[in-house]
Amino acid sequence: MPAEEFVAGWVSGALGLVLGHPFDTIKVRLQSQNKYRGILDCASQIYRHESVLGFFKGMSFPIASIALVNSVLFGVYSNVLLVLTATPYQERWTHPAMYTDIFLAGCMGGFVQSYCLGPFDLIKVRLQNQTEPRLKPGSPQPRYRGPLHCMASILQKEGVQGLLRGSGTLMLRDTPTLGIYFVTYEWFCRYSTPKGQEPSSTTVLVAGGFAGIASWVTATPLDVIKCRMQMDGLKERLYRGVVHCMASSLRQEGPGVFFRGLTINSARAFPVNAVTFLSYEYLLRWWG
Numbered sequence: 378m379p380a381e382e383f384v385a386g387w388v389s390g391a392l393g394l395v396l397g398h399p400f401d402t403i404k405v406r407l408q409s410q411n412k413y414r415g416i417l418d419c420a421s422q423i424y425r426h427e428s429v430l431g432f433f434k435g436m437s438f439p440i441a442s443i444a445l446v447n448s449v450l451f452g453v454y455s456n457v458l459l460v461l462t463a464t465p466y467q468e469r470w471t472h473p474a475m476y477t478d479i480f481l482a483g484c485m486g487g488f489v490q491s492y493c494l495g496p497f498d499l500i501k502v503r504l505q506n507q508t509e510p511r512l513k514p515g516s517p518q519p520r521y522r523g524p525l526h527c528m529a530s531i532l533q534k535e536g537v538q539g540l541l542r543g544s545g546t547l548m549l550r551d552t553p554t555l556g557i558y559f560v561t562y563e564w565f566c567r568y569s570t571p572k573g574q575e576p577s578s579t580t581v582l583v584a585g586g587f588a589g590i591a592s593w594v595t596a597t598p599l600d601v602i603k604c605r606m607q608m609d610g611l612k613e614r615l616y617r618g619v620v621h622c623m624a625s626s627l628r629q630e631g632p633g634v635f636f637r638g639l640t641i642n643s644a645r646a647f648p649v650n651a652v653t654f655l656s657y658e659y660l661l662r663w664w665g
C-alpha cells in the first residue's frame with residue numbers, strides 16, 4: 378500500500394492549514410454569530426479585542442489532527458483510484474483516469490475523512506466561537522480553556538453523542554464536494570498541460586486553488602448548517618436535526634443564509650489548496 382501518499386497528504390495539509398486558519402476563524406464567526414457586519418468588520422473586531430492571537434484560536438487541534446484527516450483523504454483517494462484504474466501514481470499523467478473514477482475516489486476519500494474529522498472540527502468551531510480575549514487579566518473566563526478542556530467538558534455535559542454533534546452534516550457536506558475537488562483539480566491540470574506530460578508547478582498551484590474554490594462553493598450551504606448544529610446544545614437545543622436547522626435558518630434569515638461565509642471560504646480556499654496540492658505532488662515526485 379503506497380504509504381507515501383498518506384505522508385504527503387499530512388505534510389501538505391499542515392502547510393495549507395496554518396496559512397488558512399485566520400480566514401477560517403472569520404468564517405466560523407460570520408456563520409454562527411450575528412454581530413458582525415462583514416469580513417472586514419469581523420477581522421477588525423477580532424484584532425482589537427483579542428489581538429492577532431484571536432485569529433489563531435482553535436488551531437492546535439486541527440494541526441494535530443490534520444495528520445490523520447488529510448492523510449486519510451489523500452491516502453484513501455489515491456488508493457481507491459489505484460484500485461479502480463489499476464494505474465500507479467507514476468503513470469497517472471500518461472494514462473489519465475476517467476472523471477467518474479476520480480469523482481468516486483474523491484467521494485470515498487471525503488466519506489472516510491469525515492468520520493475522523495467530526496470531533497476535531499467540533500472542538501475547533503467551539504473554540505473559534507469564543508470571543509473572550511485571551512490575555513487580559515480580569516476579563517471573563519471563556520467557557521473552554523483549551524482543546525482538551527473543551528473535549529472533556531463536551532463529554533461531561535453532552536456525552537459521547539455530544540462529540541459527534543454535526544458529524545452527520547459534515548459527512549453530507551464532504552462526500553460529494555471532495556469528489557468535485559479532485560475532478561476540478563484533474564480537469565484543470567489536463568486542460569493546461571500538453572497530453573501525456575506532467576503539469577508544471579504553476580498549473581498545479583492554480584488547479585489546486587480552483588479545486589479548493591469549487592469544492593468550498595458547493596460545500597458552503599451545508600457548512601453553515603454544520604456549524605450551527607455544532608454550536609447547538611450549548612445553551613438550549615434549537616434544532617431537532619439537519620432538516621429542521623435548514624428550515625428554521627431559512628425561515629428566519631432568508632435564502633442568503635446558505636451563502637454565509639462564501640466569500641471568505643473562497644478567499645481562503647485558493648491559497649490553502651494551491652499549497653496543499655503543490656506540496657502533495659512534489660513530495661510524491663520526490664519519493665517517486
Ligand SMILES: C[N+](C)(C)CCCC[C@H](N)C(=O)O
Pocket residue numbers: 390393550551554555558589592593596646649650
Ligand atoms: C469539502 N470541503 C469543501 C469542505 C473541503 C475541501 C478542501 C479541504 C482542504 N483541506 C481545505 O481546508 O480547504
